[in-house]
Amino acid sequence: MKTYLVTGGAGFIGSNFIHYMFKKYDNDIRIINVDVLTYAGNLENLKDVENRENYSFVKADITDKDAISKVFAENDIDYVVHFAAESHVDRSIKTPEVFVQTNVLGTAVMLNSAKAAWELEDGSFKEGKKFLHVSTDEVYGSLDNDPNAYFYETTPYQPHSPYSASKASSDMLVKAYMDTYKFPANITNCSNNYGPFQFPEKLIPLIINNALQGKKLPVYGDGKNVRDWLYVEDHAKAIDMVINNGRLFETYNVGGHNEKQNIEIVNIILDTLQEMLPDSDPRKKLVSKDLITYVEDRKGHDRRYAIAPDKIKKEIGWEPETMFKDGIKLTIKWFFENEEWMKNVTSGDYQKYYEDMYSNK
Ligand code: NAD
Ligand code: DAU
Numbered sequence: 333m334k335t336y337l338v339t340g341g342a343g344f345i346g347s348n349f350i351h352y353m354f355k356k357y358d359n360d361i362r363i364i365n366v367d368v369l370t371y372a373g374n375l376e377n378l379k380d381v382e383n384r385e386n387y388s389f390v391k392a393d394i395t396d397k398d399a400i401s402k403v404f405a406e407n408d409i410d411y412v413v414h415f416a417a418e419s420h421v422d423r424s425i426k427t428p429e430v431f432v433q434t435n436v437l438g439t440a441v442m443l444n445s446a447k448a449a450w451e452l453e454d455g456s457f458k459e460g461k462k463f464l465h466v467s468t469d470e471v472y473g474s475l476d477n478d479p480n481a482y483f484y485e486t487t488p489y490q491p492h493s494p495y496s497a498s499k500a501s502s503d504m505l506v507k508a509y510m511d512t513y514k515f516p517a518n519i520t521n522c523s524n525n526y527g528p529f530q531f532p533e534k535l536i537p538l539i540i541n542n543a544l545q546g547k548k549l550p551v552y553g554d555g556k557n558v559r560d561w562l563y564v565e566d567h568a569k570a571i572d573m574v575i576n577n578g579r580l581f582e583t584y585n586v587g588g589h590n591e592k593q594n595i596e597i598v599n600i601i602l603d604t605l606q607e608m609l610p611d612s613d614p615r616k617k618l619v620s621k622d623l624i625t626y627v628e629d630r631k632g633h634d635r636r637y638a639i640a641p642d643k644i645k646k647e648i649g650w651e652p653e654t655m656f657k658d659g660i661k662l663t664i665k666w667f668f669e670n671e672e673w674m675k676n677v678t679s680g681d682y683q684k685y686y687e688d689m690y691s692n693k
Contacts, residue, residue, distance in 0.1 A: 462517065519641075536660075577648045
């Protein structure tokens with residue numbers, strides 16, 4: 333039985349990954365979730381799995397060397413799946429140093445602890461171990477001018493935001509470990525995810541949540557920035573496939589070939605809400621295109637991201653399965669069925685964040 337150490341498993345993608353893995357492997361794997369539970373980490377996301385015998389949760393900070401070494405000392409970890417990070421670009425513009433601390437230093441601690449646990453006396457590594465570093469397409473910068481250009485694994489890194497700079501630094505550390513020590517790892521660089529459990533600071537859940545309350549829908553700049561959207565379960569599947577079938581030391585781009593302008597996304601959400609809400613639901617009258625409000629642009633806002641997922645398709649056979657029109661319905665349905673979740677995560681600190689972020693926009 334393989335033991336997975338998942339970092340950041342209480343966040344959006346991490347919790348979806350844990351659900352995906354238990355659905356697929358049931359009792360044939362063990363998962364240890366290490367998460368410090370920042371504003372973005374929520375154990376409610378894992379209610380369905382918390383009583384499983386093959387699941388455990390450790391509340392620890394990935395920058396805490398002793399705590400992380402202890403997890404490795406107490407468990408024979410086969411795979412590390414490293415999600416834990418500060419993930420929101422707007423926050424990184426306000427507090428870059430938090431991103432450096434978690435994303436760079438935290439990754440260094442994770443790498444070093446795994447290396448210490450897995451290294452043999454001759455400097456080689458125990459068979460079958462792997463560190464999968466979950467990264468982002470934002471490290472490649474922005475595709476500003478050429479509509480036919482894509483990000484490949486060979487595209488030079490050119491991060492712009494403090495978030496993407498910190499993720500690029502963490503990727504470089506993983507690459508350095510692979511080059512220097514032949515440390516067994518893979519990196520995945522994925523495009524924008526959406527789906528259940530996404531925190532409503534991100535575009536899609538924020539628009540769904542605001543629209544249902546008849547609140548303004550803030551669209552940055554001219555609304556024509558392009559993101560390449562992938563349903564989160566497809567990302568989870570890609571990670572599982574890279575762990576099992578990815579060639580060591582390789583990087584794989586993960587993306588849905590689903591490029592859309594932000595304003596298109598907002599319009600699709602509004603149309604889908606109208607379609608899905610019954611006439612008897614009072615929220616239906618609140619959902620309106622009049623709510624769309626163009627606001628001041630994000631500083632340094634990357635214009636376009638678009639992933640070429642050719643390598644992962646060719647080498648591993650991964651392809652996205654969920655069309656955006658279906659994924660957005662699944663997502664909205666999940667938010668309809670989990671109103672309480674949304675209420676809980678938007679109470680308290682979220683209000684303050686929202687006021688700080690949007691009051692002068
Ligand atoms: P998230 O913000 O929803 O979750 C991050 C999780 O990490 C939270 O549970 C948080 O508590 C935990 N965490 C933060 N700092 C920690 C620390 N110091 N120690 C331990 N735990 C800590 O993020 P997400 O959207 O699920 O993203 C997960 C990973 O995937 C990140 O590495 C991100 O860069 C990457 N990624 C995200 C996307 C996306 O669209 N969301 C796309 C590509 C890559
Ligand atoms: O590309 C992968 C990245 O996608 C991940 O690495 C990040 O962790 C993740 O947060 C996401 O980054 P983005 O900045 O692209 O996601 P966000 O949802 O914040 O914004 C998507 C687009 O929508 C972006 O162009 C900014 C715009 N936007 C966002 C918000 C929150 C708005 O127009 N209005 C908003 O209120």
